[in-house]
Amino acid sequence: MAKVKLIDVARFAGVSKSTASQYLNGRFDYMSKETQERIRAAIAELDYVPNPIARNLKATKTKTIGVVVRDITGFYTSRVIRGVDDYCKANGYNALIYNTDFAPEIEAKSIEALYQLRVDGIIIASSGNNNQLVTDYIGKGMPIVHFQIENDGSEQNIVLSDYKKAAFDATEYLIQLGHKKICFVTQDFKNVISRTERYQGYADALTKHGIPVEDSLVQFWQRESGFQVEPTEIIKSAAPTAFFTQHLPITIELLRDLNQANISVPDDVSLLGFDEIPMAEFFKVPITVVKQEPYTIGMEATQLLLNNIANESNLSHKILIPCSLELRESCKAI
Known part of the structure; x- marks a missing residue:
């Protein structure tokens, strides 16, 4: 037809x-x-x-924004998107969602496609590998707001959880339970500010309580290859009494490995994870977590973007959203 x-x-x-x-x-x-x-x-x-797209191409404003995320299926990301969508609907905007699967080249193509569609602005969880491209589009007049991760500090407008304070509070909670050997498990953080701030919060809490930061208790995980050192080996060599994991996938993989090795949480080792775990209440041992507010982050990022679109402002904003500790049964006093 x-x-x-x-x-x-x-x-x-x-x-x-x-x-x-x-x-x-x-x-x-x-x-x-x-x-x-x-x-x-x-x-x-x-x-x-x-055809709304054809009509928008002729308009000064398209009343549409783009959202570029790394994993649309993730619990955190889905809640951010819901916050973005709700704020858009309340303000007469539409949102186009692009998923990158953590691939920088897909991220670059997504940004370019959204620019060609003449969206009014973009919200992005950036890989950090397309900073010059992002800068170029901002220079062309495209408002861009970052969320979730701060890479090198070049992000002009960004909405984040208060990672440093959250990591400090979580580490201090474990210290108050008597733990002095806390294994901090993260991705490589040397060139990513958001991950560095989590580490700094952890280190600051240890320092406050006179506990040395041990290199053997700072361990690494990669999305493709998993743990650099297996958790069972960490327990044997560094003897941690608690693990503090920095991402939901790390927490899940650690739980799986501990279960396979018949290591009990919290009887043998305590566990505190960064990021809420879906349906945690149904776990045999519900996990204590640092709870972020992704829905609020989505709302705040969209509000910041629409304000920038309306005001065409060049001012930079960094908004920090507080986290909270969700205390459950995976952390034991010693």
Whole structure:
């Protein structure tokens, strides 16, 4: 079935394409009632549906934003997207979601595609590998707001959890339970500010309580290869009484490995994870976590972006959203 175009409506109604377009945009000032009725009848008879993208390409503002995320299926990310979508709906905007699967080249193509679609702005959880591209588009007038991760500090507008304070509070909670050998498990953080701040919060809490930071208790995990040192080997060599994991996938993989090795949480070792675990209440031992507020982050990021779009401001903003400790049964006093 051939798609009905605006010119088809105009011909059916016996008017010019420009007159039909004015009708669709609600401009009736110099249009007779009879002409309006003919166009309305033509639209109904032909079942014409306007193309919003085509119309937006001619407008100064498209009332659409782009959202670039690394894993749309993630619990944190899905809650951020819900916050973005709710704020957009309340303010007459639409959101286009692009998923990158952690691939920098897909991220770059996503940004370019959204620019070509003439979105009014972009919210992005950046890989940190396309900083120059992002800077170039900002230079072209595209408002961009970052969330979730701060890479090198070049991000002009960003909304984040208060990672440093959250890590400090979590580590201090474990210390108050009597733990002095706390294994901090993270991804490589040397070139990523957000991960460095988590480590700094951990180290600051240890220092406050006179506990040395031991290199053997700072362990690493990679998304592709898993733990650099197996948890069972860490327990044998460094003898931690608690693990503090920095991402949900790390927490899940650690739980799996401990379970396979018949190491009990919290009887043999305590566990505190960063990020809420879906349906944690159904676990045999519910896990204590640092709870972020991704929905609030999505709302705040969208509000910041729409403000930038409306005001066309070049001012930089860094917004920190507080976290909280969700105390459950995986941490034991010693």
